[in-house]
Amino acid sequence: MSRVELLTPEGLRVDGRRPAELRKITSTTAVLSQADGSAYLEHGNTKVLAAVYGPREARHRTLVVHDRAIINVEFNIAPFSTGERRRRGKNDKRLLEMASFIKQSFEPVVITTLYPRSQVDIYLQVIQQDGGVLQACINAATMALIDAGVAMTDYVCACTAGWVEREAAIDLNHIEESSDTSEVTIAMLPKSGKVTLAQMESRLHVDKLEALFTLAGEGCKQIHQVLDRTIRNRAEELAQKLAV
Amino acid sequence: MASTTDSLAASPAFTFSASTFQKLHPTEYFRKFISQGVRPDGRLLDSFRPTTVHYGVITTANGSAMVRIGGTTVVCGIKAEVAEPKLDSPDQGYLVPNVDLSPICSSAFRPGSPSEQAQVVSEAIHRVLKESKVLDLKDLCIEEAKAVWALWIDVVCVSYDGNIYDAALISVMAALLNVRIRKPTYDEGIVKVPGGEAINDENSFKLNLTRIPLSTSFVLFDTDLTLLADPNFAEESITQGQISVTIDEHGRLCRISKVGAASTSQSLLKQCIERAKIRSHELRSIMNQQ
Numbered sequence: 125m126s127r128v129e130l131l132t133p134e135g136l137r138v139d140g141r142r143p144a145e146l147r148k149i150t151s152t153t154a155v156l157s158q159a160d161g162s163a164y165l166e167h168g169n170t171k172v173l174a175a176v177y178g179p180r181e182a183r184h185r186t187l188v189v190h191d192r193a194i195i196n197v198e199f200n201i202a203p204f205s206t207g208e209r210r211r212r213g214k215n216d217k218r219l220l221e222m223a224s225f226i227k228q229s230f231e232p233v234v235i236t237t238l239y240p241r242s243q244v245d246i247y248l249q250v251i252q253q254d255g256g257v258l259q260a261c262i263n264a265a266t267m268a269l270i271d272a273g274v275a276m277t278d279y280v281c282a283c284t285a286g287w288v289e290r291e292a293a294i295d296l297n298h299i300e301e302s303s304d305t306s307e308v309t310i311a312m313l314p315k316s317g318k319v320t321l322a323q324m325e326s327r328l329h330v331d332k333l334e335a336l337f338t339l340a341g342e343g344c345k346q347i348h349q350v351l352d353r354t355i356r357n358r359a360e361e362l363a364q365k366l367a368v
Numbered sequence: 369m370a371s372t373t374d375s376l377a378a379s380p381a382f383t384f385s386a387s388t389f390q391k392l393h394p395t396e397y398f399r400k401f402i403s404q405g406v407r408p409d410g411r412l413l414d415s416f417r418p419t420t421v422h423y424g425v426i427t428t429a430n431g432s433a434m435v436r437i438g439g440t441t442v443v444c445g446i447k448a449e450v451a452e453p454k455l456d457s458p459d460q461g462y463l464v465p466n467v468d469l470s471p472i473c474s475s476a477f478r479p480g481s482p483s484e485q486a487q488v489v490s491e492a493i494h495r496v497l498k499e500s501k502v503l504d505l506k507d508l509c510i511e512e513a514k515a516v517w518a519l520w521i522d523v524v525c526v527s528y529d530g531n532i533y534d535a536a537l538i539s540v541m542a543a544l545l546n547v548r549i550r551k552p553t554y555d556e557g558i559v560k561v562p563g564g565e566a567i568n569d570e571n572s573f574k575l576n577l578t579r580i581p582l583s584t585s586f587v588l589f590d591t592d593l594t595l596l597a598d599p600n601f602a603e604e605s606i607t608q609g610q611i612s613v614t615i616d617e618h619g620r621l622c623r624i625s626k627v628g629a630a631s632t633s634q635s636l637l638k639q640c641i642e643r644a645k646i647r648s649h650e651l652r653s654i655m656n657q658q
Contacts, residue, residue, distance in 0.1 A: 156527045157439055157529070158439070158475065158527055158528060169428075175473075183478075198470075198479045200472065202426075202445060203445070203466075203522045204432065204445025204522050205428055245471070249470060249472045249526065251524070
């Protein structure tokens with residue numbers, strides 16, 4: 125099998141980035157009028173739309189928890205989002221797993237005790253994917269939750285890092301992801317530096333993990349700055365509207 | 369001051385703000401507007417919401433388009449895949465349209481299996497594409513009885529505010545116009561689709577569409593059957609019936625559907641068709657702008 129050169133002799137990656145360079149992130153909040161909060165996030169060519177409905181009355185009475193809100197994450201991948209068209213059923217194990225990861229990374233951050241007996245729905249729609257779907261989804265969900273005004277202790281920022289040939293690289297794209305690289309996704313609370321999610325599914329030498337963790341942590345901080353700027357701009361815009 | 373207290377006393381209890389009134393008596397609220405010849409969102413009865421079409425928004429798809437009609441936004445992506453032809457039509461490719469109304473686009477939709485509405489719209493689009501012979505399916509043949517192109521036409525609703533059928537059909541037609549498929553080679557049972565270099569006129573082909581059907585929808589309101597063009601979500605939920613007229617660029621009808629409890633007269637249907645002709649003309653100029 126012919127392998128793709130992932131790293132040029134000069135140390136540049138397939139898309140011309142340096143190893144510790146993120147792709148361009150564009151984010152917008154309040155994109156949907158129907159939802160209580162929404163966000164659209166582009167991470168390079170990965171495009172994700174997030175909508176938050178709630179806190180609202182829990183749909184099933186059996187699910188109600190009397191002293192806090194439950195978080196529900198639904199995940200939808202557009203069939204045309206990948207290179208190969210593949211229909212993923214609603215009960216696809218992989219999707220359910222991802223949804224559960226996202227749910228669990230937000231549970232400690234959202235102050236659920238403020239909304240007893242209710243439910244917060246986070247709906248995610250992946251429109252186009254080019255690597256790093258989980259990180260993009262988590263970042264988009266954070267933005268949508270903030271836009272919905274759900275109380276949270278901190279942002280949740282996620283970033284991936286992987287070992288591309290001989291170098292630790294950040295924010296892998298689809299080509300790098302799919303050619304046998306080991307990849308770590310971590311979600312971090314930038315203020316405290318705590319990690320709410322760390323996930324790796326391939327082989328990696330223990331000595332190399334440290335480097336990846338630091339790199340992904342740096343990435344999370346950078347992503348936080350980008351997201352925070354969007355949120356602040358939006359808040360200023362709203363404040364100005366209120367003042368008039 | 370005294371006079372206000374008096375008038376309050378004269379009509380006790382029943383003074384609501386407009387938004388409370390709307391929630392309690394949506395139909396009556398609506399009727400008050402309609403009797404003045406306008407709708408709550410400021411439109412006239414026969415006017416449409418601003419419509420935009422953008423081509424090629426999804427780079428991973430062979431063809432794509434995003435369509436906005438007011439608050440309704442849909443994205444259509446078409447992927448071409450090499451497939452085995454069906455037994456009864458060995459020299460024809462096939463089209464598989466699907467409309468997804470996921471809970472992200474409105475709180476009216478629940479997670480789970482596709483709703484009835486989503487399936488009805490998917491099937492309606494399928495019928496229009498098939499029965500009106502929008503494209504010659506023989507164009508999608510790679511090698512007779514061996515390999516054909518299957519076009520997976522997926523419409524994802526991003527934001528729902530009524531009139532999904534019109535929006536979905538425009539997006540499907542726009543995406544079909546946008547499709548580019550790399551020219552395949554067939555060699556002893558193996559289909560090769562070259563990849564690599566950028567798509568251009570040399571190494572790819574476009575679809576040859578014989579016609580472009582576009583639809584115009586109306587709802588019927590109240591017992592006097594007032595026609596409201598391009599209904600939004602609130603209007604759809606309180607009306608008695610819906611009429612959709614699908615028409616191609618030469619003014620030929622491709623599909624008419626009238627559903628709901630209200631019964632219509634022929635003259636009303638004629639009125640719809642006349643209006644649909646004008647609207648589809650406007651839509652065509654919007655689609656040609658880009």
